[in-house]
Amino acid sequence: xxxDLKKHNWVPWMRRVLHLASLAYGQTxxxxxxxxxxxxxxxxxxxxxxxxFAGQPHAEVEALSQAGSSAKGGTLLVNLEPCxxxxxxxxxxxxxxxxxxxxxxxxxxxPDPRVSGKGVDLLRQAGVEVVCGVLxxxxxxxxxxxxFRNQTGxxxxxxxxxxxxxxxxxxPNGSSKWISGLESRENVHSLRxxxxxxxxxxxxxxxxxxxxxxxxxxxxxxxxxxxxxxxxLPIDSQLWDTKPAKTLICYGPESDASLLDSxxxxxxxxxxxxxxxxxxxxxxxxxxCNQVLWECGSNLATTAIQQDCVQxxxxxxxxxxxxxxxxxxxxxxxxxxxxxxxxxxxxLSSFRKGEDIVLNMLLDNHL
Numbered sequence: 098x099x100x101d102l103k104k105h106n107w108v109p110w111m112r113r114v115l116h117l118a119s120l121a122y123g124q125t126x127x128x129x130x131x132x133x134x135x136x137x138x139x140x141x142x143x144x145x146x147x148x149x150f151a152g153q154p155h156a157e158v159e160a161l162s163q164a165g166s167s168a169k170g171g172t173l174l175v176n177l178e179p180c181x182x183x184x185x186x187x188x189x190x191x192x193x194x195x196x197x198x199x200x201x202x203x204x205x206x207x208p209d210p211r212v213s214g215k216g217v218d219l220l221r222q223a224g225v226e227v228v229c230g231v232l233x234x235x236x237x238x239x240x241x242x243x244x245f246r247n248q249t250g251x252x253x254x255x256x257x258x259x260x261x262x263x264x265x266x267x268x269p270n271g272s273s274k275w276i277s278g279l280e281s282r283e284n285v286h287s288l289r290x291x292x293x294x295x296x297x298x299x300x301x302x303x304x305x306x307x308x309x310x311x312x313x314x315x316x317x318x319x320x321x322x323x324x325x326x327x328x329x330l331p332i333d334s335q336l337w338d339t340k341p342a343k344t345l346i347c348y349g350p351e352s353d354a355s356l357l358d359s360x361x362x363x364x365x366x367x368x369x370x371x372x373x374x375x376x377x378x379x380x381x382x383x384x385x386c387n388q389v390l391w392e393c394g395s396n397l398a399t400t401a402i403q404q405d406c407v408q409x410x411x412x413x414x415x416x417x418x419x420x421x422x423x424x425x426x427x428x429x430x431x432x433x434x435x436x437x438x439x440x441x442x443x444x445l446s447s448f449r450k451g452e453d454i455v456l457n458m459l460l461d462n463h464l
Contacts, residue, residue: 113132129177251378308341414454
């Protein structure tokens with residue numbers, strides 16, 4: 098296979114771009130993660146920046162502002178196609194053309210239908226050289242959640258659970274604190290900081306009384322979501338206090354909505370067309386969520402997988418043996434009758450957190 102030297106020469110700088118973009122992980126939704134680097138005509142670094150928060154200047158504008166007049170005749174590298182539409186901020190293509198940039202190097206096209214190749218076309222029509230596809234695979238992975246939401250109308254779903262070495266998530270009496278170690282639990286706080294919403298079912302609220310925050314690791318705490326079919330929810334749950342983070346209670350037509358009257362007024366309450374993970378994620382996409390975290394029990398987790406609402410699994414495997422009944426497992430019955438029906442996973446990574454082993458797996462039909 099021949100190496101495309103035009104693309105290859107920009108790889109080191111594009112790695113810098115991707116690093117800059119990642120600095121805002123979990124903070125930019127509904128926008129993507131974007132970094133930008135500007136080199137002058139002698140290929141010297143004169144400006145760089147990243148998109149830090151929705152409504153704040155885009156990465157290209159930050160970098161151009163830093164570069165000033167040195168951008169003229171230079172090269173802009175960016176991991177996502179520059180926008181060409183008016184949103185909360187002006188089009189980046191306008192700023193690029195005004196700066197006198199002569200070349201733009203892009204990792205991946207923007208899947209947003211308002212852009213989707215139009216930014217590249219506009220730049221080329223104006224005489225700017227455009228190079229596409231530099232570190233495309235890495236750029237797609239970084240913005241997999243943003244891309245998935247634009248392609249499907251649903252956020253990217255991560256399902257997380259902790260279990261013992263013999264595959265149990267709790268003792269027969271329901272006790273589960275703590276299967277995983279302190280380092281793993283701190284890692285979950287970091288994971289929440291990178292997600293726009295954390296989803297649990299009513300049973301988790303009743304049994305665990307979770308807080309579901311990043312413990313201050315994120316400037317923007319994830320939306321805490323309860324999906325309940327019965328609405329049999331405790332009145333003293335920590336989730337009803339919306340000072341630490343916002344809470345959303347979702348339910349279906351079959352639920353007894355009168356039970357909500359006993360709960361505090363803080364949480365938002367939404368009736369879904371159907372009490373299902375799929376309908377919930379459609380709503381969360383409309384609310385600007387790119388990535389959500391499922392921290393739910395086995396029944397809801399299984400339904401979420403069946404409805405294609407889980408794309409990634411994060412498993413914390415503890416070196417403990419719990420024993421007990423088989424029902425204390427992370428997933429319920431899929432109804433499979435042969436091994437050929439089994440859902441295939443592919444490993445993204447594995448690492449240690451204290452005594453625990455953490456496995457990051459991708460459902461086979463994604464990326």
